[in-house]
Amino acid sequence: MKSTQLNIYQRILDELTENILKGVDRKLKTYFDKYKPSKKDEDELLTVDETLKILKCSKQALWNWRKNGILPSYRLGNRVYYKKSDIFSKLIKQE
Template sequence: MKSTPVHFYQTTPQDLADNILTGFDIKLKEFFEKYQLPRKEEELLTVDETLEILKCSKQSLWKWRKNGILPSYRMGNRVYYKRSEIFNKLVKQG
């Protein structure tokens, strides 16, 4: 971002605020593009982490998985659940 001097005698307070906010928006956008922070909604949770959130038994979770109530994803021998899908089911049930 190219910086230009601001002369206070030639600007209004609103123009100064707009100039500052524009520069802040550009820097913030550059930061997020550079670091691409992960979204927690797409986080995969293990069975134990899912049980901790739902506060239910393994048998209940297994039944919900088998009946298609809560979708699961397998990688090798492990089963995972998407955090966003867990919360969506909780909201729909509530």
């Protein structure tokens, strides 16, 4: 009797977990579709401050990501820029 009850509980837990994961997946897809840059904005260069607002991280973290090659950057003179498309692709792919 106990073995049958455990199997039923396990199936219920598996179904609940699957439903939760599907819901989270739908919400994330909706979120990223909403904030996905248009073709025009993909090649837009962002300053460090604009990039920090999108990523919500510290300047030190952004600097480390740039130095370690995690997030590619572009220099024009003394200024550092980041492509909006690079930021969103790294957020989505998590490479």
